[in-house]
Structures are given as C-alpha cells and as structure tokens.
Amino acid sequence: MPAIGIVFDWDVHGCADPIELFMKLTDPKRLAICLIASGDVRRPETEIVNSHFDYCVAVFGPVVSVAYVREFFLTLDISGLAPRSRRLIEQPVLDRLGLTEDGYGRFVTEDWYRIVHDRCKTSGWGYTPRIVNCELSAELRAKLDELWLPC
Known part of the structure; x- marks a missing residue:
C-alpha cells in the first residue's frame, strides 16, 4: 500500500502536538479511507539538540491521498516541521518504524x-x-x- 510519513520536530519551541498540527493542516475528507499511524522516530545523531527523537505521522492509502500529503507537507514552511531534507519518510523505511495505528480516516x-x-x-x-x-x-x-x- 502506498504511504508517506511526515516528520515533526519535537525541539521547536511552541510547536503544537504533532498529531494536532497534522489534523489542523490536512483535509480529513481527502484521507477518509487512509490508515493514519504515528510514533517517535530517531533523529540523526548530527542533528540532536535536545531530543533524540522526532515524531512521525504516516498516511497509508491510495496513491492520490499519499501524493496530496507528500506535496502539501514538502512545500509547507511552518514551525514544527522537520527540515525539508528529512521531513518525508518513504517506504520501505516507513514500514520498519513500528508506528502505532491511530485509525482509518x-x-x-x-x-x-x-x-x-x-x-x-x-x-x-x-x-x-x-x-x-x-x-x-x-x-x-x-x-x-x-x-x-x-x-
């Protein structure tokens, strides 16, 4: 199943809860049949400031839904997202993260x-x-x- 993970930066001061930020930014109707999963992901050693972890919210579903999330978050410039260079996690890496299922749509x-x-x-x-x-x-x-x- 196609999927994309969006990485949120825990170290950003004033950053809303990543799930809350994801929910506010996305259109739930465009993700109605998608599996949403989330969890901590290890940050690269070279980028550790305070936390050793970032947070990933993943969407598994139709190509059109995954493309919507990928394109939307890749170009977004707001506080709370990881730098563009590591903001997206693709498969097969995404499948190995052990994220927790949050529901379908x-x-x-x-x-x-x-x-x-x-x-x-x-x-x-x-x-x-x-x-x-x-x-x-x-x-x-x-x-x-x-x-x-x-x-």
Missing part, C-alpha cells in the same frame, strides 16, 4: 479522551473511542455521535 482510541475529542471537533476529523468510560453531558454525547459518523 479518523482517530480511534481505546478510551474516550476529552483532548482527542476536542481536537477532532475543531479540525473536522472523525473520532471513534472504543469505550466511553465516563458519563458525558448531553452536549458532549451529541457531538461525539457526530464525530462517529463517516467523513
């Missing part, structure tokens, strides 16, 4: 988390917790029901 968590709920709500991404482990207000429950719907 939406974010999936074992338990419901307010922070993930809010991120998905503000960015237009779908959210599917496997378990809602607390009592939600009617307003939160209604919004979660909306987030569960397909994009």
Whole structure:
C-alpha cells in the first residue's frame, strides 16, 4: 500500500502536538479511507539538540491521498516541521518504524479522551473511542455521535 510519513520536530519551541498540527493542516475528507499511524522516530545523531527523537505521522492509502500529503507537507514552511531534507519518510523505511495505528480516516482510541475529542471537533476529523468510560453531558454525547459518523 502506498504511504508517506511526515516528520515533526519535537525541539521547536511552541510547536503544537504533532498529531494536532497534522489534523489542523490536512483535509480529513481527502484521507477518509487512509490508515493514519504515528510514533517517535530517531533523529540523526548530527542533528540532536535536545531530543533524540522526532515524531512521525504516516498516511497509508491510495496513491492520490499519499501524493496530496507528500506535496502539501514538502512545500509547507511552518514551525514544527522537520527540515525539508528529512521531513518525508518513504517506504520501505516507513514500514520498519513500528508506528502505532491511530485509525482509518479518523482517530480511534481505546478510551474516550476529552483532548482527542476536542481536537477532532475543531479540525473536522472523525473520532471513534472504543469505550466511553465516563458519563458525558448531553452536549458532549451529541457531538461525539457526530464525530462517529463517516467523513
């Protein structure tokens, strides 16, 4: 399956959470049938400042979706992204990173988390917790029901 990984720089001051930044920047409708995965990736020794790791968000899916992500992030010039020279991770390297699956076209968590709920709500991404482990207000429950719907 075609795939691309986007590398985010943990050392950038003021950098939003990489997943949150990815969600804010991308169009979830263009990634609706893609697998999203993420996790820490080792930074080259020559570029270690504070952290030994960067963070990778990967998209596995149709060629058109992977091309959208590749082209969009390669030309983007914002704080929080790794330098262009190491911003993209291609296959087969990407397949060996051991990234954690975050869901298909939406974010999936074992338990419901307010922070993930809010991120998905503000960015237009779908959210599917496997378990809602607390009592939600009617307003939160209604919004979660909306987030569960397909994009």
